[in-house]
Amino acid sequence: MNEVLPQLDELLFPSVEGVLVESVEVTDTAVRVEVRTTAGRAVCPGCGCWSGRIHGSYLRFPRDLPTAGKFVVVSLRVRRFVCEEKSCERKTFAEQVPGLTRRFGQRTERLRSTLVSV
Numbered sequence: 001m002n003e004v005l006p007q008l009d010e011l012l013f014p015s016v017e018g019v020l021v022e023s024v025e026v027t028d029t030a031v032r033v034e035v036r037t038t039a040g041r042a043v044c045p046g047c048g049c050w051s052g053r054i055h056g057s058y059l060r061f062p063r064d065l066p067t068a069g070k071f072v073v074v075s076l077r078v079r080r081f082v083c084e085e086k087s088c089e090r091k092t093f094a095e096q097v098p099g100l101t102r103r104f105g106q107r108t109e110r111l112r113s114t115l116v117s118v
Contacts, residue, residue, distance in 0.1 A: 019076075019097060031070050036077040037095060044083040045103075046090035055080040055092045062101050064108045074108065076101065 018039045025032040041052040057079045064072040080092045096102070099109055107115070 017099070019100060026070075029070060030073055031067060032073045032075065033064075034075045034077075037079065037097060039095065042079070042081050042093070042095040044081070044085065044088060044090055044093050046083060046093065047085045047088040049083065049085045049088065051081040051084055051093075053082040053084060055082045058094075060101065062106060062108045063111055065111050065114060 018037055019035050020038050022034045022036055023032075024034075041050045043050055057077055060074075060076045060078050062074050062076060064074050066072055076097070078094055078097070080094050082092055083090050094103075101108065102112075105112070
């Protein structure tokens with residue numbers, strides 16, 4: 001399975017850069033995909049400055065398109081960064097994963113675009 005994991009990034013998230021599939025678990029009713037970001041830095045949405053200082057992390061669970069009749073549960077580890085710009089009003093901010101999620105979004109971009117087209 002370890003030799004398959006690098007290929008899963010391209011298979012499961014072909015249009016998303018900067019994510020790494022850590023594990024995939026398949027049960028009778030669901031597919032659980034554990035994903036984390038790989039970027040070393042992120043841009044502060046408040047001032048536009050880059051930061052590499054990590055404050056912490058948390059899990060997000062955006063809904064994704066079902067596959068083979070099974071629910072897909074994405075467990076996405078997102079990091080919070082410290083904005084080091086003294087004049088910025090934001091002290092910390094969460095990194096965003098373009099092409100996978102949106103700010104405050106509860107669905108993946110591909111599920112959101114599928115629902116919009118329906």
